[in-house]
Structure formats: structure tokens, C-alpha cells
Amino acid sequence: MKILSKIYVTLMLIFLYAPLAVMIVFSLNSGESVWVFEGFSADWYLSLATNSSMISGLEHTLIVAFLSAAISTVVGTAAAVGITSLRKKISQKLVMSVTNIPMMNADIVTGISLMLLFVFVGKLIGLDESLGFLTVLIPHITFNLPYVIQSVLPHLKQTYRNSSEAALDLGCTPVKAFFKAVLPSISTGIITGFIMAFTLSLDDFVISYFTCGHYQTLPIVIYNMTKKTVTPDVYALSTIVFLSVFVLLILYNTVQNKSDKRRNRHA
Amino acid sequence: MHKKIMALFVVLSLICTLLAGCGYEYQDIEYESDYQNNLKGTVLNVYNWGEYISDGSDGCIDANREFERLTGIKVNYTTFESNETMYSQLKSGGVSYDIIIPSDYMIERLKNENMLKKIDVGKLKNYHYIKDEYKNLFYDENNEYSVPYNVGMVGIIYNPTIIGEPEHSWKSLWSEKYKDMSLNFSNPRDGFMTAQMILGYDLNSTDKKEWDNALKLLKDGKSVLQSYVMDEIYGKMETGEAAIGPYYAGDYLTMYETNDDLKFYYPKEGTNIFVDAVCIPSSVKNYEAAMLYIDFLLEPEIALANAEYICYASPNTAVINNPEYYYYKNEILYPKKEDMPKVQYYHDIAPEIRSYYENLWIDLKLY
Amino acid sequence: MNNKGFGRRILTSPYIVWSAIFVIVPLLIMVYFALTDNNGIFTIQNLQGIGKYKKAFGLSILYAVIATVITLVISYPMAYFMTKMNISSQRMIMMIVMLPMWTNFLIRTYSWITILANKGIINTVLNRLGFHTLRLINTPGAVILGMVYDFIPYMILPIYSVMCKIDNSLLEAASDLGSNGFSRLRRVIIPLSVPGVISGITMVFVPSVSTFYISQKLGGNKTLLIGDAIEYLFNAGPDFYNIASALSLVLMVMILICLAVMNKFTNEDDGGVII
Numbered sequence: 002m003k004i005l006s007k008i009y010v011t012l013m014l015i016f017l018y019a020p021l022a023v024m025i026v027f028s029l030n031s032g033e034s035v036w037v038f039e040g041f042s043a044d045w046y047l048s049l050a051t052n053s054s055m056i057s058g059l060e061h062t063l064i065v066a067f068l069s070a071a072i073s074t075v076v077g078t079a080a081a082v083g084i085t086s087l088r089k090k091i092s093q094k095l096v097m098s099v100t101n102i103p104m105m106n107a108d109i110v111t112g113i114s115l116m117l118l119f120v121f122v123g124k125l126i127g128l129d130e131s132l133g134f135l136t137v138l139i140p141h142i143t144f145n146l147p148y149v150i151q152s153v154l155p156h157l158k159q160t161y162r163n164s165s166e167a168a169l170d171l172g173c174t175p176v177k178a179f180f181k182a183v184l185p186s187i188s189t190g191i192i193t194g195f196i197m198a199f200t201l202s203l204d205d206f207v208i209s210y211f212t213c214g215h216y217q218t219l220p221i222v223i224y225n226m227t228k229k230t231v232t233p234d235v236y237a238l239s240t241i242v243f244l245s246v247f248v249l250l251i252l253y254n255t256v257q258n259k260s261d262k263r264r265n266r267h268a
Numbered sequence: 269m270h271k272k273i274m275a276l277f278v279v280l281s282l283i284c285t286l287l288a289g290c291g292y293e294y295q296d297i298e299y300e301s302d303y304q305n306n307l308k309g310t311v312l313n314v315y316n317w318g319e320y321i322s323d324g325s326d327g328c329i330d331a332n333r334e335f336e337r338l339t340g341i342k343v344n345y346t347t348f349e350s351n352e353t354m355y356s357q358l359k360s361g362g363v364s365y366d367i368i369i370p371s372d373y374m375i376e377r378l379k380n381e382n383m384l385k386k387i388d389v390g391k392l393k394n395y396h397y398i399k400d401e402y403k404n405l406f407y408d409e410n411n412e413y414s415v416p417y418n419v420g421m422v423g424i425i426y427n428p429t430i431i432g433e434p435e436h437s438w439k440s441l442w443s444e445k446y447k448d449m450s451l452n453f454s455n456p457r458d459g460f461m462t463a464q465m466i467l468g469y470d471l472n473s474t475d476k477k478e479w480d481n482a483l484k485l486l487k488d489g490k491s492v493l494q495s496y497v498m499d500e501i502y503g504k505m506e507t508g509e510a511a512i513g514p515y516y517a518g519d520y521l522t523m524y525e526t527n528d529d530l531k532f533y534y535p536k537e538g539t540n541i542f543v544d545a546v547c548i549p550s551s552v553k554n555y556e557a558a559m560l561y562i563d564f565l566l567e568p569e570i571a572l573a574n575a576e577y578i579c580y581a582s583p584n585t586a587v588i589n590n591p592e593y594y595y596y597k598n599e600i601l602y603p604k605k606e607d608m609p610k611v612q613y614y615h616d617i618a619p620e621i622r623s624y625y626e627n628l629w630i631d632l633k634l635y
Numbered sequence: 636m637n638n639k640g641f642g643r644r645i646l647t648s649p650y651i652v653w654s655a656i657f658v659i660v661p662l663l664i665m666v667y668f669a670l671t672d673n674n675g676i677f678t679i680q681n682l683q684g685i686g687k688y689k690k691a692f693g694l695s696i697l698y699a700v701i702a703t704v705i706t707l708v709i710s711y712p713m714a715y716f717m718t719k720m721n722i723s724s725q726r727m728i729m730m731i732v733m734l735p736m737w738t739n740f741l742i743r744t745y746s747w748i749t750i751l752a753n754k755g756i757i758n759t760v761l762n763r764l765g766f767h768t769l770r771l772i773n774t775p776g777a778v779i780l781g782m783v784y785d786f787i788p789y790m791i792l793p794i795y796s797v798m799c800k801i802d803n804s805l806l807e808a809a810s811d812l813g814s815n816g817f818s819r820l821r822r823v824i825i826p827l828s829v830p831g832v833i834s835g836i837t838m839v840f841v842p843s844v845s846t847f848y849i850s851q852k853l854g855g856n857k858t859l860l861i862g863d864a865i866e867y868l869f870n871a872g873p874d875f876y877n878i879a880s881a882l883s884l885v886l887m888v889m890i891l892i893c894l895a896v897m898n899k900f901t902n903e904d905d906g907g908v909i910i
Contacts, residue, residue, distance in 0.1 A: 013713050107886060242737065
């Protein structure tokens with residue numbers, strides 16, 4: 002059984018990482034193709050610096066991902082706190098079903114409906130140009146919000162009542178109680194929410210595709226490139242992103258493991 | 269720890285911003301027109317076909333960056349993959365552009381729908397380089413709205429090492445012999461053209477019957493095809509994944525650079541000829557900069573760099589008559605009179621026929 | 636106390652305003668487009684015109700169902716085996732499963748072309764070993780593979796996180812009552828992991844049924860899935876916005892029906908999405 006499970010997990014990981022291995026290997030290709038491997042070279046990494054559309058795409062992506070994750074974390078956390086205080090079950094249910102819409106709906110429908118809204122409003126107020134930075138940011142915040150709420154909510158359900166009431170009993174003002182007692186106890190949820198929002202925003206292609214206008218994010222730039230011949234520089238850029246995230250996650254993981262051990266020792 | 273992660277994100281994005289500026293070495297270029305930098309700091313939105321300007325790769329000129337250095341205007345360059353996508357973007361009002369480079373029939377349509385701004389060619393110092401043959405064409409009879417950028421014809425690219433020598437006809441795309449090895453266009457206008465040519469029809473037919481027949485022929489050919497492509501054809505032909513497919517002559521030359529097994533012919537039934545020209549949409553925001561940019565594209569050295577990068581035929585006499593031009597008197601780009609295939613231009617078709625064939629194209633894809 | 640409750644409730648208001656403007660209103664506008672013609676006059680022609688696309692709908696559903704079933708079948712054991720590891724390797728493997736999601740899905744999909752192409756990695760190996768070239772790319776199988784691959788983390792993670800929460804004492808109790816490994820799985824683990832399975836199914840089915848990139852790249856652009864049709868129409872210009880909106884509307888309703896049917900299977904209200 003043990004061996005069987007090991008083999009299975011290994012096979013799955015091979016499946017998950019085969020395309021990524023292709024990506025990394027071909028990013029080092031000395032030829033121009035991502036289909037025929039001609040030899041190793043790091044030229045594509047160096048040429049990245051001159052590819053202004055890709056660099057600006059990456060910049061746009063990071064700005065949007067960061068801002069949308071930050072804004073949706075703040076608004077979403079506030080909303081989650083509010084939702085737990087809604088007294089009527091029915092209004093809680095209503096808010097939650099609205100929350101579910103962007104999460105359950107197909108991206109293409111979300112993207113199209115938002116684009117129609119922006120273009121419609123743009124025409125209404127006589128704008129020459131209704132799509133741009135804001136129309137990328139707004140949809141990203143919109144689809145991030147439900148995920149933030151969903152990751153904060155369970156933590157609130159567990160701790161909110163008890164800790165905030167305890168803090169109030171000890172003489173804190175409600176605001177202070179929130180920051181001193183509630184916030185620390187839901188911080189894991191908030192951080193998970195933020196990271197998830199960041200990831201989703203980073204990966205989004207379909208929605209931005211319909212709403213981005215001039216403000217092309219990296220996935221849009223990549224999409225346009227896969228319409229043409231893909232050269233290994235796209236792979237090089239993706240490899241850099243992949244490896245940086247990989248290193249970050251390893252770091253995060255070791256730190257967590259250490260703190261776990263410390264906690265265990267104390268216990 | 270989390271703070272550190274966030275700090276890293278910020279640092280990452282800063283690095284990207286810094287990187288964006290370096291790596292390209294500016295070149296010594298002699299310009300014929302004067303470029304003031306009184307528009308310094310403004311932005312010019314350029315909307316062009318993919319891979320349709322010299323971009324600084326392999327030591328060539330980075331046209332946009334040279335223009336930025338020359339004038340101080342920031343070029344915001346984005347790309348489209350078909351005339352229809354470009355039109356759709358422009359029409360939706362979602363985005364505005366200062367420069368667009370559509371093809372002939374699309375220019376006619378944009379002009380008819382009042383979506384273009386007039387260009388006073390008298391103000392362009394380098395306009396005299398445009399070959400007379402490409403002036404006063406049907407889509408812009410008085411040269412008021414467009415300045416030719418590239419010229420091209422459609423032909424068939426094939427790989428003789430895989431399929432031998434095909435019949436020099438459009439029918440080869442239908443041949444059972446090349447099953448799963450042949451490609452066709454994934455945009456309706458060019459796709460229908462391949463069938464219309466076999467049937468001997470006018471490419472701008474207003475007879476719905478003719479479009480129906482062309483659709484029938486395309487449906488018959490679908491089972492033989494490997495896939496419908498646009499620029500994906502590059503990878504497929506270069507690696508031998510596919511062996512025969514129709515595309516624009518200039519792109520064949522680009523593919524040939526990678527795979528010199530590839531060959532090319534103009535089908536005997538005739539083919540489509542097109543002119544892609546620079547226009548200024550009516551929603552323009554930086555008209556003066558757009559005029560500068562057009563003049564800049566006509567500069568002999570810039571036009572030469574573009575012609576060699578894009579590999580399409582140039583309408584610019586400073587390029588065509590330059591013996592140092594890599595494709596000087598190239599037989600495929602500039603065929604001699606007696607080798608010239610029978611050609612037809614696309615025209616803007618009545619809206620009713622247009623949506624008719626757009627719908628038929630969906631039928632083909634659904635088939 | 637009452638006052639404080641109000642203070643907290645007011646925290647929801649930015650979110651509610653936001654959702655109303657950017658979730659509800661856009662959908663209403665889409666419905667408006669679906670029910671009008673180019674001149675803004677009410678019509679049901681767009682909805683009638685949808686009959687033409689039934690093949691696209693049918694194929695999309697078929698491919699998405701097959702992809703979802705395959706994803707479920709291969710993800711479930713994976714999630715189960717993950718819960719059997721020690722805590723630190725669990726965390727590690729979670730990250731390894733999530734990591735591909737940080738690479739753009741277009742790139743991940745595109746890489747498969749290199750693997751599956753006629754001259755690709757698999758066929759090169761086969762040819763070296765003396766086998767014939769297999770036709771892998773530009774087939775329905777390749778499209779389904781693309782769907783499975785791109786969305787599989789969304790299946791593994793929710794199942795895993797539900798399984799993690801299964802109380803060990805329940806399993807021990809089951810053993811004490813004489814259950815063997817298999818019946819423990821059947822009687823305890825599977826029933827308790829249903830909420831995770833449901834949300835996994837949703838999170839794989841919805842993007843699969845509406846995808847438009849995977850089919851274009853891996854399917855040879857020869858068959859039109861419903862997402863392709865919508866994307867094509869939107870690119871064909873504003874004249875086609877109405878019919879495209881109608882298609883999107885039908886797609887949305889279809890997805891909602893599927894979700895409602897699936898929700899019938901779960902009566903717990905925390906069966907929502909967990910990553």
C-alpha cells in the first residue's frame with residue numbers, strides 16, 4: 002500500500018510538472034523554436050530585458066495583482082466581519098449567494114458582462130476610451146472578493162464572538178477590541194485570502210482579455226504571442242516567475258515548519 | 269515573514285520597471301524629415317498587426333524606441349491579429365488609438381463609417397517615396413485617409429521533403445493525399461477566398477448562392493485539414509508538423525529563414541492582393557504625434573528596417589530601389605510582369621452580405 | 636450592544652454596493668443585450684438563433700463532463716494518499732500541487748503542444764523505439780487532457796482539505812467495529828468527503844465547459860466549443876454583441892442549473908468552496 006501510494010503520487014507529480022519541465026528546458030534553447038531543441042544557451046533570459054511589451058505586461062500584472070489583492074482583502078475582511086453580525090439568516094444567505102456569483106459563474110460570462118457594462122457606461126458619459134487600467138483592476142477586485150470572504154469567514158465563525166467579547170469585558174473599545182483581539186485571530190484567514198487573491202489575479206486571462214483595452218497584462222501579452230510563433234523568451238520569463246515563487250514557497254514552508262516545531266516543544 | 273513576502277513582490281515589480289529601459293543600443297540613423305520634440309512627454313497609441321514592425325531583435329532597429337528617442341513621445345504599442353478584431357475594438361469604443369494599420373477593404377469600411385480622420389499627405393515630407401502604383405487605389409481614391417505600409421499577396425507554402433511537389437492550385441489544400449498535413453486560414457475572408465478562387469468567383473460577390481457554394485466546398489475540405497490557423501502556421505510549417513498551407517508571401521520568407529526546405533507558389537487560379545496602410549482613427553487623441561509617426565515610418569532607413577524585418581513587399585521606392593535591400597528584386601515579393609498571378613483585391617462588402625458570410629463561417633466551424 | 640451590531644453590519648456595505656454595481660448590474664446589461672437587437676429594440680430572435688449552436692453546447696458539455704470525471708477519478712486517490720503523509724510532507728506536497736497554478740495557464744497549455752505534436756516529445760520517443768507516429772494533437776482527447784491538466788489542482792485541493800478534517804477517532808471507531816480498510820473507505824471516508832468532491836466538481840466543470848483557449852490550441856481550432864463561439868462573435872464586432880450575449884446568458888443559466896442539481900446532493904451549508 003505504501004509503495005503503491007508513493008508510485009501514484011510520483012506519477013501525478015510527473016503529470017503536473019511535465020509541461021513545466023518542457024517550459025524550463027525550452028527556455029534554455031539556443032534555437033528560436035519551442036518545439037525543436039537545438040542546444041543550451043541563456044540568451045533568451047538576456048534578451049528579456051529588451052522585450053518592452055513583455056516587461057510592461059509583467060509590470061501591469063504585478064501592479065494589478067497587488068492592488069486588487071490588497072483592496073479586496075480590506076473590503077472582503079470588513080464584509081466578512083459584517084456578515085457574521087447579520088442577525089437575519091435570510092440576509093446572510095442573500096449576501097452569500099451574491100458572493101457566490103462571480104465564483105460560480107464562468108469567467109467568460111463575467112468578463113463579457115463587465116465589458117458590456119464598461120463600454121455601455123463609457124458611451125453614456127461620452128468617453129473616447131472606456132477600457133484601461135481601472136477596467137482591469139475593478140474586475141480583478143470583483144472576482145477576488147468572494148475568495149477573500151470565503152477564507153476569512155470560517156476563522157471568524159470560530160473565534161469572533163468569544164475573543165471580541167472577552168476583550169470588551171476587559172475594557173477595550175469595540176475598535177480596539179477588533180484590532181487587538183479579533184484581527185490577530187483571523188490573520189491566517191486574511192493572509193490566505195490575500196495570497197489566493199494575488200494568485201488568481203496573476204493567473205487571470207479570460208476576464209482581462211475582454212476588459213483590458215490598452216492596459217495589457219502579462220497573460221494578454223502571452224496570448225498575443227501564442228498567436229504568433231512562440232519564442233523561448235516567454236518560457237524564460239515564466240521560468241523566472243515560477244522559480245521565484247518556488248523559492249518563496251520553500252522559504253515560507255521551512256519557516257512554518259520551524260515555528261511548528263517550536264510550538265510543539267513548548268506544548 | 270509575510271511582510272517580507274510583500275516586500276519581495278514590490279521589489280520584483282520595481283526591478284521590472286528598471287529593466288524595461290535597458291538592453292537596446294540606439295543606432296545612428298539619418299533622418300530626412302525634421303523631428304521637433306515639442307510633443308515630449310505625450311503618449312502615442314499604436315495598434316498594429318503582430319510582428320509587423322522592426323523590434324530590435326537580432327541587432328535590427330527598434331523602430332518604436334528610436335521614435336521615442338527622437339521625439340520624446342512615448343509609444344504605447346499593442347497588436348491585433350485580424351482586421352475584424354481591430355475593427356471590433358475600435359467600434360466598441362472601449363479603446364482609442366492614434367495610429368492603426370488596417371488592410372484595404374477595412375480602410376474602405378472605416379472610411380464609409382466615418383471612423384477615420386483625414387491625413388494631409390502634403391505635410392508628410394517623406395510621402396514622395398510612395399510608389400505611384402499604390403496611390404489613388406479604390407479604398408482611398410484621393411489619398412486622404414491612408415499611407416501605404418506594406419503590400420502582399422497570398423500563396424501556398426509547402427514542404428517538398430514531406431509531400432513532394434503538389435499541383436500548383438488551391439485544390440491541393442483539399443487533396444486527400446495530404447490528409448492531416450494541410451492547413452487553412454482561420455479568418456473568414458481569407459478562408460472563403462481559397463474556395464472562391466477554385467470556384468472562379470468574384471471575391472466581393474454579393475450573390476448569397478456563391479457564398480453558400482463556397483461554404484459547401486470548405487465543408488468538404490474540412491475533414492482533410494489538420495487545423496485552421498493564423499500565425500500558428502509559422503511553428504507548424506517550420507517544424508514539419510504540417511506540410512502545406514496558405515499564407516502571405518512575406519511570411520513564407522520569414523519561415524524560409526528557419527526551414528529552408530520550404531517552398532512557395534502562387535496558385536494558378538489567381539489570388540488575393542492586399543495593401544496594409546497607416547491610418548488615423550477619428551477618435552485620435554494625439555494627432556500631431558500620429559503625423560510625425562507616419563512620416564517616421566516612411567523614412568528610408570526605418571522603412572528598410574521594417575521591410576527586412578517583416579519581409580513583406582514595400583510600397584516605398586527608397587526601399588525597392590535600394591540594391592542593398594536584402595529582398596532587392598526578390599521574385600516572390602516583386603514578381604516580374606509575366607510571372608504576376610491573376611489578383612483580386614477585397615472590397616468592403618454590403619453589411620448584409622458581410623454578416624451573411626460571418627454566419628456561414630460559424631456554420632463551417634460548427635460543421 | 637445593538638449599536639455595536641449595527642456598527643459591524645455597516646462593514647458589509649462597501650462590499651454590497653460593490654457587488655451590486657459590478658456583479659448584478661453587468662448581468663442585467665447582458666440580459667438586456669441578449670433580449671434586444673442592434674437598435675435596442677426588444678426581440679427574442681437572439682435566443683431563437685441559439686438552436687444553431689446546439690452542437691457546440693453538446694460538445695462543450697460532453698468534453699467538460701468527461702474531463703471532470705477523469706479529474707475526479709485521478710484526484711481522489713491523490714488527495715487520499717496526501718492525507719496519509721506526515722504533516723510536513725503534506726504541507727510540502729500541497730505547495731507542489733499548487734505551484735503550477737502560478738505559471739500562466741496559457742503557457743502550461745501551450746507546452747502540451749510540444750509534448751503531443753506529431754513531431755513532439757512522445758512521438759519522437761515512439762519513433763525511436765520503432766513505433767508509428769500516434770495522432771495525439773488536434774484531437775478531442777488532447778482538448779480533454781488540456782482541461783484535466785489545467786484544472787486538476789482545483790479538484791485535489793478541496794477534496795484534500797475536507798479529508799484532512801475527518802476525525803481520526805471516527806476511523807478508529809470504524810476499525811474497532813470491525814471495518815477493514817476498504818469498508819472504512821466506503822462507509823466513512825467517501826461519504827464524509829462529499830462536500831469536497833462537490834466543490835471540486837464545480838470548480839473543474841465550470842471552467843472546462845466555458846473554455847476557449849484550450850480547444851483552439853490543442854484541438855486544431857476545428858471544432859467550436861461554446862466558449863470559442865462566444866469569443867469569436869465578440870471579436871466579430873459590436874453587431875454580434877447581441878447574439879453573443881444570448882449565448883453567454885444560456886451558458887450561465889445552464890451552469891446555474893448544473894450547480895443547483897449538484898447542490899441537491901449536499902444539504903450542509905458549508906459545502907461551499909474551499910481551497
